[in-house]
Amino acid sequence: MTDAPLLEVRNLTRRYKLPRQSLLRRSPVLTALEGAGFSLRAGETLGVVGESGSGKSTLARLIMAFERPDAGEVLFNGSDLHALSSEELRGLRRGFQMVFQDPFGSLNPRRRIGWSIAEPLRANGEETQVTYRVAEALEQVGLHPADAGKYPHEFSGGQRQRIAIARAIITKPALLVADEAVSALDVSVQAQILNLLMDLQDDLGLGMVFISHDLAVVASICDRVLVLQHGKTLESGPAADVLRAPEHPYTKTLLKAAGAHT
Amino acid sequence: MIELESLSAHFGNAAALRDANLQIRRGDRLGIVGESGSGKTMLALCLMGMAPDSAHLTGRLSIDGRDMATATERDWRQMRSRRVAMVFQEPMAALNPLRRVGDTVMEPMLLHENLSRAEARARALSLFEEVGILNPEQRLRQFPHEMSGGQRQRVLIALALACNPALLIADEPTTALDANVALRITDLLQRLARERDMALVFISHDLAAVARATQEIVVMYGGDMVERGPTAEVLATPQHPYTKGLLGAxxxxxxxxRDANGKRRRLPTIPGSVPPLHGLPQGCRFAGRCPVELAHCADQRPVFTPTEPGRGAACHLLSETGHD
Structure with missing residues (x-):
């Protein structure tokens, strides 16, 4: 672990205009994220917890530079993603990748999975050794290189999530953003995927932003936790501290819902 | 009130449900726990007479003493809403988006009980109050898209209660909801069952929710009921290796x-994955993934072995030690 942060998020704010209620009034504004900040080193995991509407997916999209913030900075290895030109940004994209919630929706059902896994390589214009790198990525997530020739429907939900992870790591990123990556999975499958993410992190030194509504899941794989509600940061700190002595009543509700009392 | 005896559902040679035995009495609150492919939804569909036509049912399923395993759709229509009703997982998909929710909730009353519109409206209003919908007068006139997920789930519960069923089946009622909304819906279902002296079958993969809502629990794997007993006891001291694995995961x-070397601690897992329906072992369904497997586990079906009154599991380990 080096001391320079891999990812630094400073005072990040995003507002959305809502539909006008009346022609004479200005559109109401929803502040989806307000003043969020944290820093993350290589090999570390930050958990972001909150419910729908808390701003956690907005945070993910801003870190991934899918959209622009109204204020604040996202520094990846020191460069502000939202201050870069689109060419410069494209050059950096291989360094940060995302795993989505829905393993069914995020894979093209008409394409062999090898094609889907190689998608980020094509997007970056890396056309060499594609077959070899797909095979390597499949092995890293516990699948067989021969699986590249199969279609998504031939796999179970857990295997499809492994495929989505293979696609995310094929560009050898330094940062992985996982948005509800295990929420759609059964408990025993979820444990396998969480272990896989931890294995990959140890092997590849990945920094990870792990977004989930489930505090128990977040606590079991994260070093630090950020609790969001209505776009505001309620609480942040080492995972163990937040769980042992949650300061905010909302965090206590989340703990209760996670069944941490049993 | 409801009795299942060796109820099985086959698709060709593959069994989605094998020899389910179950008794549900008035006021019982029963949790059914299992992962995808465990047969828990198949069981719920059987109880509602909604098993797919391609499923071949054998065994006995009786409701109020009437055998329903071979009942026709006409017979089932008598039962649904009035005796058994169901709350589904996806509140958005289960409500007609083009109808006001009040009309949807009134429909079964008009259909099954020949109530007048005014009577049905009055009952819908009191149901909305009972399930904790604020401003019920106004809500009756709203469309599903104007409501939050939690509100929609409450509407679905009101709809299920429309004709005062004796049994309410809730299939993953909290899965699509936020954590604190899920807690409130779980508590609501539990309270309704108690206050109405109605039986509740709560199907979920969420062990924390089942622990809150139910007194008894059945754990399912690969179409078999592998363990059952009082909820608190089964969750505290599981006896079947699958239940142990599930709780451990x-x-x-x-x-x-992190450990002393700075490595993050891994979660305990159940090795492998659930085989497809036709690839399940003929003996114990959990054979091949079980950490303590005996030679005959894959071929011989374990019998359900009671360990205490009202408690037991279907596992060779239990029956072996019982005989020695």
């Missing part, structure tokens, strides 16, 4: 963190 914040 839940992330436990107390066990998390």
């Amino acid at each position: 839940r992330p436990d914040p107390a066990e998390a963190g």
